[in-house]
Amino acid sequence: MTNSMSVSAPVATAEALYNLPATLFPFATDKSATWWYTTAAILLGLLALEQTVYRYKKGHLPGDPWTIPIIGKFADSMKPTMENYMKQWNSGALSALSVFNIFIVMSSTTDYSRKILNSPTYAEPCLVYSAKVILNPRNWVFLTGKEHVDYRRVLNLLFTRKAIGLYVGIEDAITRKHFAQWMKDREGKGAMPIMMPSRYLNMDTSLRVFCGDHIPDHATKEISDKYWAVTQALELVNFPFAIPGTKVYKAKQAAKVAMDWLELAAHNSKAAIAKGAEPACLIDEWMYLISQPDYKGRNDFSDHEIAMVVFSFLFASQDAMSSGLIYGFQHLVDHPEILAKVREEQERVRQGNFEAPLTLELMDQMPYLQAVVKESLRVKPPVTMVPYKTTKAFPISDHYTVPANSMVIPSFYNALHDADVFPRPDRFDPDRWLDPNSSANTNPKNYLVWGSGPHRCIAVEYASINIALVLATAAVMFDWEHEITPLSNEVEIIATLFPKDGCKLKLTPRTHT
Numbered sequence: 001m002t003n004s005m006s007v008s009a010p011v012a013t014a015e016a017l018y019n020l021p022a023t024l025f026p027f028a029t030d031k032s033a034t035w036w037y038t039t040a041a042i043l044l045g046l047l048a049l050e051q052t053v054y055r056y057k058k059g060h061l062p063g064d065p066w067t068i069p070i071i072g073k074f075a076d077s078m079k080p081t082m083e084n085y086m087k088q089w090n091s092g093a094l095s096a097l098s099v100f101n102i103f104i105v106m107s108s109t110t111d112y113s114r115k116i117l118n119s120p121t122y123a124e125p126c127l128v129y130s131a132k133v134i135l136n137p138r139n140w141v142f143l144t145g146k147e148h149v150d151y152r153r154v155l156n157l158l159f160t161r162k163a164i165g166l167y168v169g170i171e172d173a174i175t176r177k178h179f180a181q182w183m184k185d186r187e188g189k190g191a192m193p194i195m196m197p198s199r200y201l202n203m204d205t206s207l208r209v210f211c212g213d214h215i216p217d218h219a220t221k222e223i224s225d226k227y228w229a230v231t232q233a234l235e236l237v238n239f240p241f242a243i244p245g246t247k248v249y250k251a252k253q254a255a256k257v258a259m260d261w262l263e264l265a266a267h268n269s270k271a272a273i274a275k276g277a278e279p280a281c282l283i284d285e286w287m288y289l290i291s292q293p294d295y296k297g298r299n300d301f302s303d304h305e306i307a308m309v310v311f312s313f314l315f316a317s318q319d320a321m322s323s324g325l326i327y328g329f330q331h332l333v334d335h336p337e338i339l340a341k342v343r344e345e346q347e348r349v350r351q352g353n354f355e356a357p358l359t360l361e362l363m364d365q366m367p368y369l370q371a372v373v374k375e376s377l378r379v380k381p382p383v384t385m386v387p388y389k390t391t392k393a394f395p396i397s398d399h400y401t402v403p404a405n406s407m408v409i410p411s412f413y414n415a416l417h418d419a420d421v422f423p424r425p426d427r428f429d430p431d432r433w434l435d436p437n438s439s440a441n442t443n444p445k446n447y448l449v450w451g452s453g454p455h456r457c458i459a460v461e462y463a464s465i466n467i468a469l470v471l472a473t474a475a476v477m478f479d480w481e482h483e484i485t486p487l488s489n490e491v492e493i494i495a496t497l498f499p500k501d502g503c504k505l506k507l508t509p510r511t512h513t
């Protein structure tokens with residue numbers, strides 16, 4: 001460690017405790033008093049050790065000088081707020097805290113955050129504490145180094161342009177189906193939050209893109225209903241035991257249900273492709289690819305392994321996509337001049353034919369819509385940070401080394417709100433992406449919405465296109481009105497960012513002349 005400092009922790013010696021007056025333990029006999037003194041001495045010694053270790057690891061970094069015994073900042077991590085995050089980030093480029101004796105270093109600058117993401121020999125993603133329990137420790141996302149690179153090379157084939165073209169057709173159909181249902185549910189009613197309907201739409205889209213018709217409708221409904229338990233367990237550090245009644249336990253049960261259905265999808269897809277069916281979803285695409293004579297890689301994926309991969313995609317997508325979509329709606333409805341431009345582009349590219357399904361080729365011709373999505377994700381990045389873990393002492397700067405086995409958390413928010421790169425950073429301004437020479441476009445290193453390095457989001461194009469497609473469809477099908485409440489501009493953090501009131505929209509069918 002390069003950080004050296006003198007540590008002044010509270011020191012409680014056993015001797016001092018033995019000298020405490022016996023009146024402190026009035027109920028104690030001589031023998032039991034000795035027991036009490038010894039136990040108290042050990043406890044106080046452990047607490048002192050905890051503080052000493054925390055202060056030693058923290059070195060000169062900003063952060064609380066003492067950590068709350070045992071739990072540290074557990075309460076804050078259970079109810080995270082942007083204000084608390086900002087306070088932590090603003091305290092320094094690197095700052096320290098501790099939760100349940102997990103020592104955590106947060107980085108707030110673009111350079112430190114990128115360094116963490118791009119230093120696989122020192123740090124690897126650990127996601128949140130509950131992720132391993134929910135996803136299964138054997139899930140591919142926990143692979144590192146060459147094993148991770150090799151596995152990901154196969155999965156990259158599921159997000160080629162050809163594959164995304166197939167998924168766009170599915171997204172279009174599912175979006176229209178859900179919007180028809182939204183209309184029925186909202187008939188004669190005023191503004192309603194779009195939070196939960198958007199989550200259902202996203203889950204249905206994901207499951208149909210990933211599994212096609214290899215699972216029944218009631219399975220997508222069941223997975224959707226239960227999935228909220230997974231979202232709720234995604235706190236930075238949870239209660240450490242997954243015992244009945246805890247959030248992590250409930251999430252694990254929900255994951256089991258999803259995994260059973262996903263294994264069925266894998267089984268059915270294998271059978272369909274073996275019979276010569278054309279790929280109609282992501283698993284089909286995968287099974288088709290590995291059955292080709294010129295394919296050289298692994299082809300012995302079990303149903304369980306396929307299901308784990310698909311579950312990792314659901315896990316990575318559901319909350320981030322929902323947040324991205326809801327803020328996409330909110331940004332557009334609050335900027336009618338920008339929504340009008342989106343509509344103009346839709347009219348031009350689709351030549352007024354809004355019944356024809358969207359295709360990847362049509363989506364390519366919508367640069368304004370793409371800029372809208374990119375900007376919306378910048379202003380409110382669904383993922384504000386990703387927890388990593390140091391596998392060995394990590395000399396992150398000339399003045400500080402993050403100890404081995406610490407959590408180290410790169411923040412994306414500050415990079416995305418850097419006023420030098422994004423003037424008036426809180427302003428929703430898609431135009432900043434339309435000029436190739438703008439500071440936004442010439443500083444791509446700041447655009448950390450998708451992370452960076454070996455674990456950068458595998459589904460960047462797929463996710464961006466999906467959000468764009470849903471917004472475009474809603475823009476041409478509905479007139480939107482936002483019921484602004486005192487909570488509309490307050491941010492709720494439930495794994496990702498959401499407007500606290502769920503974005504209350506009144507949608508009425510739009511008539512085209």
Ligand code: HEM
Nearest residue numbers: 313316317320321324383450451452455456457458459463
């Ligand atoms: C708006 C939507 C999304 C956002 C903002 C987002 C963002 C991210 C971020 C920040 C990371 C971590 C990157 C890093 O550690 O450097 C990540 C990883 C990942 N994302 Fe996404 N994501 C989104 C949608 C999706 C979707 C739809 C899928 C799947 C279909 C997906 C699959 C993954 C996977 C598998 C990883 C882990 C990659 C690896 O470890 O190699 N994401 N995403």
